[in-house]
Amino acid sequence: MRPYPHQQDMLERLRIEREIHDRHSNLLVAATGTGKTVMAALDYRNLTQHNGGWPPRLLFIAHRQEILKQSLRTYQEALGEAGFGELHVGGAVPSDWNHVFASVQSLGPSALDRLAPDHFDVIVIDEFHHAVSKTYRRIIDHFFPSELLGLTATPERMDGHSVQDEFFGGRIAAEMRLWEALENDLLSPFRYFGIADDTDLEAITWKRGAYDVAQLNSLFTGNRERAQLVLKAVHDKVADPLAMKALGFCVSVDHARFMANFFREAGFSAAALDGSTPSAERERVLTALRDGSVQIIFSVDLFNEGLDIPDVDTLLLLRPTSSATIFLQQLGRGLRRTPGKSSLTVLDFIGQHRKEFRFEEQFRALTNLTRNRLMKHVDLDFPKLPAGCEIILDRKSKDRILDNIKTQVGVKVTQLAREVGSYAEHKLAHYLEESQRDLPELYKSNNSRTRLLRRAHLLSETGPEGEDALLKRVSAFLHVDDPQRVAAYTRMIEDHAPSYDVLDPIGQAYARMLFFSLWPLGGGFASYAQGLATLRRHAAFRDELRQVLAYNLEHTEHYPIPLDGEHATLPMTVHASYSREEILPALGQAAVNGFKPGYFREGVKWCEGVRTDALLITLEKDEKDFSPQTRYKDYAISSHQFHWESQNQTSETSATGLRYQEHKERGSHVLLFVRRFKSTDIGGPQPWMLLGPAEYASHESSKPMGIVWNLRHPLPADVLTYAAYNVKAAGEERA
Incomplete structure (x- = not known):
């Protein structure tokens, strides 16, 4: 079992939390359908390897029998051991209690009394947003494992609590990067519509990074003009409104009930759910949404209750949030892939906001762009999104968003x-x-x-x-x-x-x-x-x-x-980033009474003292970001191979070209450094990440040479995502 890039990325960040920051209670946040259990199983495999191959005692907790059975199979596959683990659910009782997959209900007081607080080395709790409940808290308070891992798509709850604050010191150890999952076709593509809403929010009190909820409730509840705008947008943007399976995210219980009533008056089958809704009624409404007899459910943070409705194909974002975490949680409720769902439709209503509100957070979460580059992409209607995804802003929304981001860029x-x-x-x-x-x-x-x-x-x-x-x-x-x-x-x-x-x-x-x-x-x-x-x-x-x-x-x-071998004495580590002022002296190419880094402008450097070619690669040239004539020369072929184009004058028979091809035989080395852009948003040069040692694999052409390098260390997942983008674009360009 090999992780997808987004999973590899999150596993790396878990490792950083434990080994660099010495934190052993960690929260992993990822949208439903992106393989949280797979990540937990692979993380456990890593812990087993770190433990000399001896699997630590494990307790995996979930609330349903089918989830536990599936999770057990996932761990067995990850470890390559068909007999691994025992169930403690539905009458099944473990015999050795070393690797237990248990329901919350099975771990009652009598079961806990038989287990010492340090009995389990590793405890994994699925749907950790339930941890504030008495049944979960009793279990958490009883045990003191070496490693605690919480899994959730929804760390913030409708009761105002966030589990990262209550259990993890405010930290999320690893959070899914949406664009990585979309690039790997793990989630449904989306069509996001930004729709201008003339509701004036500038007078609403702003505190601790958010609008005052009570004042928002007063502004939105009973506001039939805004509700009519929402209804019109549904008719305009959704192909078949009466066949949609939609969720509407509201600011309060009153707001949700008002919107449900308004949509029922307009001929829709609509419902409102909140924390006071009886469980039987809640399940009836959710079943009705799944089977199509209800078209839309309005709720306050419905996503925070861990509800899994894969068929949802439309989201109405009716509450303003500049929190990227909450925004991604909302999107996550509709991004599950299901047969017959070609894409997710997202309707976001762009009001007149205070200057403190920040649109950039949610759009950076969608696009993986820095602030300055985000402004260019907004202006050019987002030319570089994952396949099948669209962000469509009406003129007024685009102007508001651009003005808002510019305000943040131009802070006085x-x-x-x-x-x-x-x-x-x-x-x-x-x-x-x-x-x-x-x-x-x-x-x-x-x-x-x-x-x-x-x-x-x-x-x-x-x-x-x-x-x-x-x-x-x-x-x-x-x-x-x-x-x-x-x-x-x-x-x-x-x-x-x-x-x-x-x-x-x-x-x-x-x-x-x-x-x-x-x-x-x-x-x-x-x-x-x-x-x-x-x-x-x-x-x-x-x-x-x-x-x-x-x-x-x-x-x-x-x-x-x-670094190892002849590079072991260099003051550099693979996958750390370095400026030219650091790279040159680290490789012995600068001296206080000699050549200075400030004079260096090349993309290649032969370092005689360490017998190494340093290749400094910039993937996307800023001035050509949006040019159809951009030539894609340097890109990741895979996590272990990288295509690089030499300088124009380098031929396959030149001294430099031969050294590239024969470096192993000649006892020389190649180090690859890569950066995405030439400059940062604050104006200075962007540093290069050291990808590590590379070995010649093959080449094509001459003057310049197109060389394929084998990487000793796989590319980090986030680098692979943006570096491999170039090869896609190159293919489209050639076609």
Whole structure:
């Protein structure tokens, strides 16, 4: 059993949580139908391998017998052991109690009394959003496993609780990236319609990242003009409204009941469900939706109750949310593939929002685009979506969304200074969480936390000589998130950092990388020691950089893999990202009294000292992103193979071309570095991810050569998704 890319991605992030952050209670969030149980089984297989092949004692908990039987089969397939595991449900009682698949009902007080709190090493709980109930909580409180894994499509509940806050310290360890699942045809494609809604939300109170629910309820409930707009959109956009199976997401119980009544008046069979609906009535309505006798159910966060209705083909988003998590949960209720469903229709109603509301979160969740590139895609009607997917905005909605995103891009420095100043007593991470800003936003246009605090008069107005230039370079560290480099850089900016001259060779290599990250052209210093020694007088800068590095490490997304063999002494790890100011000194190609990284503009570099060709690959050239004449030269063929086109002058018989082909025989090496775009949203160059060592497989043509490289380490799932996109586009272009 091999994971799909999106599953591989989530398994990697689980590994990061455990091995890098030492967190052993984790929540995995993914839409129904994307293989949560498969991921749990593969994760358990990884834990077994880490345990020397000995399977840890396992308890898998679900609420239905058929789910438990299917889950047991999944684990057996993942482990390659047909006899693995025992059921504890429907009268079946385990005999050895080592690997148990149990229903919640079977684990009553008497069963728990027979089991020690540390009996199970690994506990997996399906549909973890039920964990707040007494039956689940009794089980969770009884056991103390080495690893707890919760699985859910819906971490936030209609009662206002979110299980990540209550059980996981506010964290979601691994969340499905929607575009990865869509690219791999695991979910139904969607047709998203953004429909202008003239309801004015600007006067609604905004607090902690959301509108006031009571005020929204007053605005929406009884608003027949808005309800008529929704009804018209259904008739306009849904092919056969009376045959649809639809869910409408409302802001309150009253709002849901009002919408159901309005649709019944219009001739639809409509119902409203909420937490007070008796279970028998709820099941009757859900059955009626499945068999077509009800066309639409309106509810408050219906998706949060773990209801599985695969046939849903229409969603009405009637409550505003800028939370990407909630938005994806809503979509997840309609993305299940079923026979006869060609696509999911999503009707979203775009009101007149406050400036604090952010459309970008949901559209970035749909498209995997950064903010600046998202604006281009909105303007060009989203030219690069997964097959079968469409985002269609009417003119007014498009203008509102573009204006809203531009507002976030163009946030004024005075506003940032006021925000940062209000959290001056807290760490950088706390400010980012509370303000809902991401780290690059803070460093756009040469801003920095220290400069903003000085602007807000919370630090003295001027710092030591040279501070301003250093603060402008903090943005050059926003990609540094692997533990070894974070630790090395942090050690070198401590109050009593060791001198360059007393560091070991690896430490000196990291010091050179740090030096050139701060001064790409050498800074006019005669030695590394001289330059790094000047940092001692810059306490504010060093404190800020420490916080940035700590924040990066907390949010790392790729597990670092050590280089081995002749590259083992290089200060780099596979699947970490590096700037040119780090790559060149790491490979011995820069010196304080010699060649400087700031002068380097090439995409290839032969590094004689380590007998290595470094290939620096940019997949999508920014200026050609939307050109039909774009030539796709570099792309992932698979997770283990990469196609790369050499420089134009390189022939198959040239010295360079022969070295590429014969590098193994000649004792030289090839390292591949890849980045998606040339520049970041805040204006600087995007760093390259080290894909690791590559070996020549084949080539075609000459001047330039089209070379296929075999990768020693498989591509990370998210990189494969956007790198393989090019090969699809290339095929379409050739056709």
